[in-house]
């Protein structure tokens with residue numbers, strides 16, 4: 001099976017741009033699986049944030065998927081097109097990565 | 111477009127915010143020190159601690175049921191003669207104090223009639239393991255420590271900071287240098303004492319239970335700074351890690367509780383029982399030991415009798431829905447959400463890299479041989495020897511974290527040498543140099559490295575496989591050297607991958623070289639060309655870096 005991911009990319013200064021990738025998948029695979037596949041097979045510069053990968057315990061991979069906020073690690077892939085965007089209510093860092101750390105856990109002054 | 115380095119300074123620097131790092135920070139602050147606690151991910155979320163689901167081993171005397179001495183005896187037996195008695199003893203003797211302190215902080219250990227509930231786990235002579243229901247031990251431990259951190263103004267927390275080198279002055283550790291991922295800035299931190307609490311290395315393997323941040327950073331950092339590593343050949347594999355169908359929202363070691371409660375049947379690709387071909391029994395009960403199960407599954411796959419994804423089947427099809435529900439509780443619903451119905455289908459399992467016994471060599475105060483440098487948690491080697499008892503890793507993180515925090519506080523008080531700019535310049539310059547646009551895919555190279563480690567430095571090794579791995583790791587390292595991406599871009603995953611590859615090629619070399627040198631089989635290190643334990647090998651191997659080359663020395667295990 002294949003899915004087309006439309007991913008919104010860019011850094012705060014840039015005009016946001018969309019990129020599309022067709023990704024093969026097996027039923028049950030997650031959006032995070034597809035984003036990791038893109039990094040190792042197409043474009044390693046795609047920025048995503050995650051740690052635990054499978055367990056849904058780190059809670060770091062939250063993004064917008066087809067207009068809804070979700071964890072990329074538990075959202076399933078489906079055939080057709082899926083649109084992935086960074087969280088709209090957090091400061092954009094780059095591509096799908098936003099500043100989600102509590103303010104007192106950031107490096108201030110940068 | 112490199113920009114200026116950000117400079118910070120503190121009494122105690124703690125690198126890594128799992129159970130060990132958070133406890134170290136709290137203890138150093140309790141002793142009156144200013145602390146900076148950094149993590150390459152978000153604070154308290156990046157490593158193994160938050161992922162642990164099961165149990166914590168501790169010899170609690172309450173009710174006359176247990177004693178640290180019994181725990182110690184079991185720990186030494188599991189370590190197959192290679193434990194460092196001083197630090198194994200510390201783990202067992204201080205365990206109860208840490209578990210009770212976590213209790214006072216509200217972690218919520220499961221209780222029955224007011225007393226701690228204690229679960230039985232393999233290798234322990236009695237029920238010894240506390241836990242937080244349901245499968246919530248790691249998240250509860252992590253959250254409890256985060257709440258304590260929040261209450262202490264002397265602890266400054268900085269996430270998204272990947273430490274890339276320790277800073278040295280005249281051979282002493284005087285802080286560290288890192289890359290602030292979300293800004294792309296280089297950061298230097300001057301510290302009176304530094305604690306490495308970066309966790310283990312299992313992400314180096316293709317099949318693992320690791321987070322993205324567990325690839326042995328602390329081993330590489332400490333080795334480069336002049337510290338010794340010990341027991342690097344001992345990587346613990348968990349035999350029945352989840353393999354297929356794809357299961358998300360659960361960590362892959364989740365089948366153990368089902369096995370304890372329901373047994374379950376291990377079947378090969380032809381749906382035959384096979385454990386009895388390898389000198390053990392399965393019979394639907396969970397009695398086969400981890401090493402035999404791992405060996406049997408690997409051998410069936412090699413013989414072409416694996417399951418479709420290259421493992422074995424684990425079947426609970428003979429169990430009723432009610433039995434499964436009683437054993438799994440809410441997990442049954444999460445399986446259903448993944449389209450998995452255990453009454454109708456067997457799932458596939460395979461051995462996965464799960465924990466690393468080896469690590470930075472320390473004494474019982476968690477001091478390395480480098481003045482000013484301490485280590486804690488899974489980053490430390492020696493407590494568990496050739497094999498770890500289940501439940502000892504969280505205890506070790508809390509106990510060693512506390513001990514390292516106390517020692518680092520004392521060291522910082524003694525007025526350790528202060529860093530000057532020259533201690534940092536070499537690394538900040540190195541970080542900034544490189545190519546503006548990388549012309550290769552470092553994320554793909556990470557996968558190649560993981561395949562090499564899995565295939566050739568996995569649970570079963572031969573001289574030929576280890577030599578092949580060393581050659582491959584050397585080639586990858588050579589390929590990397592000319593291709594470093596430049597710093598300066600926010601959240602540059604390719605640069606982080608490059609750095610991770612640099613680390614993993616070095617740490618992988620440590621594991622493979624130590625495994626090649628040890629010509630016997632013991633605990634988690636199994637040489638197919640040298641089966642069986644050899645008494646002459648009751649020694650630890652110490653690794654050091656000398657003029658850029660790895661050196662291995664044998665050292666009689668202290669008794």
Ligand SMILES: Cc1cc2nc3c(=O)[nH]c(=O)nc-3n(C[C@H](O)[C@H](O)[C@H](O)COP(=O)(O)OP(=O)(O)OC[C@H]3O[C@@H](n4cnc5c(N)ncnc54)[C@H](O)[C@@H]3O)c2cc1C
Nearest residue numbers: 126128129130150156157158159164165273309487488504
């Ligand atoms: C899925 C899973 C389940 C487990 N279940 C159990 C169990 O039930 N019982 C048990 O006793 N043990 C269990 N273990 C093992 C146990 O969880 C770990 O050994 C223990 O939590 C390690 O704690 P730590 O603080 O040393 O490291 P970790 O918790 O791994 O923390 C290390 C931290 O260091 C950070 N870091 C790494 N490198 C750098 C760097 N270069 N710069 C900055 N930061 C860095 C990481 O991001 C991470 O946050 C389990 C492990 C896993 C993976």
